[in-house]
Amino acid sequence: MPRPIPNRGRGAKARGIEESNEPVESVVEILDCAAQCFMEMGFQGTSIDDVARRLGATKGRIYYYYSSKANLFFDVHREGMDRLMKAVKAAMKSNHCGTGKLLAMVEAHALTMMQNIAYESVVVQGVQMHRLGATTPEQRRILDELMAVRKQFEELFVDVLRQGQEDGNLAIRDLSLCAKGILGAVNWMAVWYRPRADDSAEVQKKMAREIAYQQVYGLLRDVSDQVEAYPECRR
Amino acid sequence: MPRPIPNRGRGAKARGIEESNEPVESVVEILDCAAQCFMEMGFQGTSIDDVARRLGATKGRIYYYYSSKANLFFDVHREGMDRLMKAVKAAMKSNHCGTGKLLAMVEAHALTMMQNIAYESVVVQGVQMHRLGATTPEQRRILDELMAVRKQFEELFVDVLRQGQEDGNLAIRDLSLCAKGILGAVNWMAVWYRPRADDSAEVQKKMAREIAYQQVYGLLRDVSDQVEAYPECRR
DNA sequence: TTTACAACATACTGAGTAGTATTTTATTGT
DNA sequence: ACAATAAAATACTACTCAGTATGTTGTAAA
Numbered sequence: 327m328p329r330p331i332p333n334r335g336r337g338a339k340a341r342g343i344e345e346s347n348e349p350v351e352s353v354v355e356i357l358d359c360a361a362q363c364f365m366e367m368g369f370q371g372t373s374i375d376d377v378a379r380r381l382g383a384t385k386g387r388i389y390y391y392y393s394s395k396a397n398l399f400f401d402v403h404r405e406g407m408d409r410l411m412k413a414v415k416a417a418m419k420s421n422h423c424g425t426g427k428l429l430a431m432v433e434a435h436a437l438t439m440m441q442n443i444a445y446e447s448v449v450v451q452g453v454q455m456h457r458l459g460a461t462t463p464e465q466r467r468i469l470d471e472l473m474a475v476r477k478q479f480e481e482l483f484v485d486v487l488r489q490g491q492e493d494g495n496l497a498i499r500d501l502s503l504c505a506k507g508i509l510g511a512v513n514w515m516a517v518w519y520r521p522r523a524d525d526s527a528e529v530q531k532k533m534a535r536e537i538a539y540q541q542v543y544g545l546l547r548d549v550s551d552q553v554e555a556y557p558e559c560r561r
Numbered sequence: 562m563p564r565p566i567p568n569r570g571r572g573a574k575a576r577g578i579e580e581s582n583e584p585v586e587s588v589v590e591i592l593d594c595a596a597q598c599f600m601e602m603g604f605q606g607t608s609i610d611d612v613a614r615r616l617g618a619t620k621g622r623i624y625y626y627y628s629s630k631a632n633l634f635f636d637v638h639r640e641g642m643d644r645l646m647k648a649v650k651a652a653m654k655s656n657h658c659g660t661g662k663l664l665a666m667v668e669a670h671a672l673t674m675m676q677n678i679a680y681e682s683v684v685v686q687g688v689q690m691h692r693l694g695a696t697t698p699e700q701r702r703i704l705d706e707l708m709a710v711r712k713q714f715e716e717l718f719v720d721v722l723r724q725g726q727e728d729g730n731l732a733i734r735d736l737s738l739c740a741k742g743i744l745g746a747v748n749w750m751a752v753w754y755r756p757r758a759d760d761s762a763e764v765q766k767k768m769a770r771e772i773a774y775q776q777v778y779g780l781l782r783d784v785s786d787q788v789e790a791y792p793e794c795r796r
Numbered sequence: 797t798t799t800a801c802a803a804c805a806t807a808c809t810g811a812g813t814a815g816t817a818t819t820t821t822a823t824t825g826t
Numbered sequence: 827a828c829a830a831t832a833a834a835a836t837a838c839t840a841c842t843c844a845g846t847a848t849g850t851t852g853t854a855a856a
Contacts, residue, residue: 352833352834366692366694367693367694370606371693371694373813373814374813375814384834384835385835386836387833387835389816390833391833394815395814425781428780454603457601458602487780496780496781503771503772504780506750507746507749507775507776508746510746510747510750511746511749512745514741514742514745514746514748514749517688517689517692517745518745520692536734536739540742541742541746542779542780543779543780543781544775544776544780544781545732545776545777546660546731546732546777546778546779587803587804608844609844609845618804618805620805620806620845621803621804622805624846625802626803628845629844
């Protein structure tokens, strides 16, 4: 993405401040406001003027950094995807055992969704948008690139699922379908979850853990009891 | 919704054909095309001309039956919701035992999603749209009404979950969160599922059943083995 | 065959908005 | 003080598109 590195006057560059890959404060503000707007009104329902208004600025500021509304959206998406990736990869590297690793990953995914609901709801919109017809070839290219990362993300889960399957712990017929079920349950949080005033980090973590447990272990209190009571339900 | 009952000339009414609540063929065609367009391009990304083009007609035909794009969307939503309701309520009345009833409901939900993917993707969009700002008060009213039905739908699942909880079969802390997880996994199908040429009714049913099993029973092959191997994972 | 109307098609308007072209302001090096 | 430039604001254009106003046609009752 052609994102200029902003300076102040001619000073910064002249003073030899090297170009950093970290987006500057001004761009971060734009991304935050854009994420919020896209979450609240959707990509198509948000005008650049809406984002500018939330910034307390005008279009000029946004178009100085982004050549189009789509590219702005894509950058928000990229940031949201990065945060998801980092959280889940960190959970993967935990020393949990097979099933525990999966649990940790799903929990991390869910928690990241809640902690970055604006960015992650843009990610979810992006996934849906992929099915829609992206207008220009340029936009389609970027979207494909983003979806490649998204696929990598899903593959993290599929890999762990496969490993559990091979270890004999998990009963899974269709790995992809299974992953879509789990990821769907978590992604759906982008639709219904909005932080409440009393949502402390602990509350969020508990919710994330509960979702994770449910997706991995299901709803049964005690399966050995269950299979007696409902033998026809066992596969 | 002010939907005129179309006739041919002055004949139908004069001939004493009583007004039916069943939408006429022409309206069904409009609904089908609209559902398809909304699925492929989203509500905001679809113009009335797009729908008309797919119909092989012009705007006039659509605006003769619908006073606005939003009302057309809402009618598609209503139809999709009706189909979901019918399927899940039928599954509820099955003579399955507690857990079996839940299984049947989730399976019916998933199957209906696949069999009516265009309409159901509109339903999913509507749920998301509810968070967005609906423009006019009239539209907000209709949307609220639709979401009330949607809530009833979710309550069907919550009720069965509660019953399972009281019977001691299901280990659920937060009924609402649990339902959102299950429904999220199924709703997410609207994003990724598109019928394939080789998707027979049997294949669809197998997929629906697999999703349902996963959501109810989780992924473990054998929990008694599991809790030994991973005692820290048990709650 | 005439009339009345349903069921459209056609032509138009106005509002919103993505993107651009131009101008302004603040800052810094000289 | 002044020149140069980053970081915007302002002003403008072109275009889409929801909704409307009006015209057209086929059909059926009289």
